[in-house]
Amino acid sequence: MVKVGLTGGIGSGKSEVARRLAERGAVVVDADKIAREVVEPGTSGLALIVTEFGPEVLREDGSLDRERLGKIVFADSAKLARLNAIVHPRVGERVAELQRAAPPDAVVVYDVPLLAENGLAPMYDVVIVVDASDATRLARLTGARGMDEQDALARIRAQASREDRLKIADIVIANEGDLDALEERVSEVWARLCERRDAAETPRA
Missing domain, CATH: 3.40.50.300 (P-loop containing nucleotide triphosphate hydrolases)
Incomplete structure (x- = not known):
């Protein structure tokens, strides 16, 4: 089993990444x-x-x-x-x-929004951070989600900073572009996770 901690700030697209990993066969545990x-x-x-x-x-x-x-x-x-x-x-x-x-x-992906805030990185074999700028996240929250700007800013500020999340990342999935770019990056990451799982399962001579 490979235990993966998946995190990202609100509006980063973390849930979309989790969904795409599940489509590829990951067991996703959604903390939210x-x-x-x-x-x-x-x-x-x-x-x-x-x-x-x-x-x-x-x-x-x-x-x-x-x-x-x-x-x-x-x-x-x-x-x-x-x-x-x-x-x-x-x-x-x-x-x-x-x-x-x-x-x-299994490749078990733990979708944990507050992974960085709660110091949970050591619990996982791999930590994946879905990353987007604060400006991009704010635009998504106020646009697609229809959130009030002040409420959105308060939620962003209540979470760890972008820099603090990136410090704990083993793998970063940048999500500033379109869904096609995200799909390609998720495929690359899934291949790496499967390699790690298979290597762990292979008995040593």
């Missing part, structure tokens, strides 16, 4: 998706968030209003830390379950 699962209605995670931030972070149907919560925590580092203390341990437990279920010869 798991983070949503551990705060669904009826979970202890959601109950603790309501206790910490108040019932105003709930929608009428009892689910978490992620946009409202985001505006609260991304503008206040202490509140963000309190939210992470609730969510991250629960995500970690679920990730460990999925890892145990993966085939022993």
Whole structure:
């Protein structure tokens, strides 16, 4: 098994890279998706968030209003830390379950937005950083996603800097261009990951 940590700032295209790696056969563990699962209605995670931030972070149907919560925590580092203390341990437990279920010869890609922020690079055999400039990411967030510019900037600033992410990268996927260029680069990276997996599986004489 090759354990790959995949990260990138919001708007970098990390999720698109994860999707393309999955198409090629990677087992993708999506930390964002798991983070949503551990705060669904009826979970202890959601109950603790309501206790910490108040019932105003709930929608009428009892689910978490992620946009409202985001505006609260991304503008206040202490509140963000309190939210992470609730969510991250629960995500970690679920990730460990999925890892145990993966085939022993798998390339397992952990899609982890806060890999750099939480010092998680040593957990992986390979760290891939999807990289785009802050200006490109802001344009994507305010354009394709329709996000308010100040909200988008707050989210970018709440994450690690571009430089800090690049420091932990074993492989960088630059994503400033079009999807054809991204597809070509993902193919190159997938070939490298498969070579590493196959080398690890080959018994030494």
